[in-house]
Amino acid sequence: MKKSILILFVLFLSLVTFAQSAAKRVKEFNLENKVAIQGYDPVAYFTQKKAVKGKSSLIFTHEGVTYYFSSQANKEAFAKSPGAYEPQYGGWCSYAMGATGEKVEVDPETFKIVDGKLNLYYNAYFNNTLKNWNKDEINLKKKADINWKKIIN
Numbered sequence: 362m363k364k365s366i367l368i369l370f371v372l373f374l375s376l377v378t379f380a381q382s383a384a385k386r387v388k389e390f391n392l393e394n395k396v397a398i399q400g401y402d403p404v405a406y407f408t409q410k411k412a413v414k415g416k417s418s419l420i421f422t423h424e425g426v427t428y429y430f431s432s433q434a435n436k437e438a439f440a441k442s443p444g445a446y447e448p449q450y451g452g453w454c455s456y457a458m459g460a461t462g463e464k465v466e467v468d469p470e471t472f473k474i475v476d477g478k479l480n481l482y483y484n485a486y487f488n489n490t491l492k493n494w495n496k497d498e499i500n501l502k503k504k505a506d507i508n509w510k511k512i513i514n
Contacts, residue, residue, distance in 0.1 A: 383425030389512055391452035391467065396427050398481070401469040403428055403446040404435035406479050412470040423447070448479045450509045455480040456490035459501030462508035465490075475502060 393399050405413035415429025419436050422428075423443040430436040439446050450458040455475075457465035471484035471491050475498065482491040494501055 385513065386451070387425040389451050389464075390426050391448075391464065392426065396429060397452050398428065398448060399469050400429045402431040402435055403448065403479060404438050405431055406472055407446065407474065408435065408438075412472060445477070446479065448481050449475070450480075450505055451513070452481060454483040454490055455505055456482055456494040456501060458508050459494070459503075459505035462504075462511070464512070 387395070390397060397403070400415050400417070402413045402415040405411065405415075413431045415431050417429060419430040419433060420427055421430065421436050421440055421443075423439075426447075428439060430439065449455055451464070452467065454465040454467050455473075457463050465483050467481040468484035469481060471482040471489060473480050473482070473491060473494070480494075482489070482494060484490065
């Protein structure tokens with residue numbers, strides 16, 4: 362009997378922790394109508410090397426964050442390994458995260474794969490932050506990693 366109670370208690374704690382983690386992600390991620398990357402397919406950045414709009418009929422939600430996909434194959438690839446495809450820094454501008462620690466909107470069509478991770482950048486009004494990122498990528502990435510940990514933890 363004690364073993365059953367212990368198992369139920371551990372399961373309950375796991376569910377509470379997951380719910381808190383999912384709520385934190387939803388609060389801190391760059392979402393538009395609860396959808397990440399403005400509806401672009403996160404897997405396509407890797408497989409097609411370009412930004413491809415996903416379909417609202419092909420969705421997958423990972424820890425509270427919803428993604429759209431352009432194909433069933435991409436949805437399945439994401440479901441098997443979400444961490445491999447999710448954008449860095451909650452989908453906020455990688456340059457801004459590194460330079461100032463701020464959450465800045467992105468243009469989903471301005472991206473770069475850095476160390477196997479999807480990075481997105483602000484690109485509007487004659488200000489393509491990917492160009493600035495490329496000038497000091499190593500230092501900006503280190504700072505962005507530190508700043509994002511402060512936000513998400």
